[in-house]
Amino acid sequence: MTRIPTPVTRLLGTDLPVVQAGMSWASSSPALPLAVSRAGGLGVVAAGPMRLDDLARTLDDMTNGTHRPWAVNLPLYRAGADEVIELLLDRRPPVLIASQGGPRRYLQQFHDIGTTCLHVVAGTEHARKAAEAGVDGLVVVGAEAGGHPPPTMVTTQILVRAIVTAVPGTPVVASGGIADGAGLAAMLALGAGAAQFGTRFLASHEATVHPDYKAAVVRAAIDDTRTVGNGLGVIRALANDFTDRMGELEASAADIDVRRKAFQGSTLRDAALHGDVTDGKVEAGQSAGLVDAIMPAAAIVNRIVTEYREAIRTLPRVEGG
Known part of the structure; x- marks a missing residue:
């Protein structure tokens, strides 16, 4: 298995610094996250729109379907969030990615069962507070992202660099506007330890959204x-x-x-x-314009790795003193 070791892959136990975003409906089932985790990245179940019984079955499928790390994304504002937290504490996902709320609400409970906790942030102030609360890492979402971009509309490049500087030593996953291996290389150069890919995985065979939705992403x-x-x-x-x-x-x-x-x-x-x-x-994010085909999720992961290799191979080398 190809490996690209970074602080985030060491934290999560993955081979690759590739995180599939938790996307309502698209990854609110085991198909996409299982495929990504089996390929060496971090597959993420989107719990946001899921009923408890559906989520329970999906968590069981994830546990039985792979020995590799996987995650659940939980928007803390969703109806019934406390019941979802209780279910997750019972099922013990390897990784929790929480958003839309403060980490103190859940952090100690999940640390007590050995779950690695990442928190989604969109500004330096929230990043500092989450780091001080004791989260294991941050997912930093910039303006290019689909779904819910930051209200400040600061771009991913600027936001990632600012947060990496503001909370040194805290592993960071960069998200927003990243669709290929060159984007991954750029985020690692900024100091992130991984990149999160959302729109790219919308256009996958395993994403459980309507074919017309996928086609619209590819056309964009x-x-x-x-x-x-x-x-x-x-x-x-x-x-x-x-x-x-x-x-x-x-x-x-x-x-x-x-x-x-x-x-x-x-x-x-x-x-x-x-x-x-x-x-x-x-x-969908602005990176839809960089997505050119609907592919199997594992092939997308492999393509990102190939593109990453090519991107770093062609970077100019420093010469002289």
């Missing part, structure tokens, strides 16, 4: 995403009729209740499960 250019939902929880999604409507309402300074109705009238579920790529929330 780098400027085909929009950020909408100001004051409502900004998302980045592929441009469509939904984002056009939201953009018009925001540009005209429409009343918040009018915008909320339009925002809540479209859902990620409609796009992911039913293939409504016209009016649904087709969440």
Whole structure:
């Protein structure tokens, strides 16, 4: 097995510094995370939209399906989060990636059962607080990311470098706008120990989203995403009729209740499960423009490694003093 050892791979026990993002519906089942973990990366189950019984079955499938490390992503704001935490404490996932809340809510309980805990952050202040609370590592999400980018819209390159400098010694996973091995090399050069790939794995055979969603990602250019939902929880999604409507309402300074109705009238579920790529929330990052094919997840991991090798091979060497 090929290995690229970094502080993050040593922390997680993976062979490669490749983390598959926890994506609602796309990895809310064992298929994608199992494939990524078996290929040497870290597969991540997205617990956000899952019912408890479905999550329990998926956790059992992960435990029985691989001896390699895997993770669960838990948005702490989701309904029934406390019940999900109890289930996870019973099933003991190797890694927990928590977001949308403070780490003190869960950290000691999971450390007590031996789970490695990463916390998602989008700014230096939150990064410092999470590190001081004792998290094992950070997932740093920049503005290019699909789904929920940081409200400050600071790019991944700047944010990763700032946080690596602010919390030296804390392992960092960089996320947002990374789709290939060159992007991985760039993030490692900035001081991160791994890169998280979301949109790239949306276009995988194992991602459990509608084929039309995957096709929309592959068709997209780098400027085909929009950020909408100001004051409502900004998302980045592929441009469509939904984002056009939201953009018009925001540009005209429409009343918040009018915008909320339009925002809540479209859902990620409609796009992911039913293939409504016209009016649904087709969440994806700017890196969609770098995705050129739907591939098996293991082949994506292998391609990232090949591209990484080529990227570092072609870097100019220092000459002289």
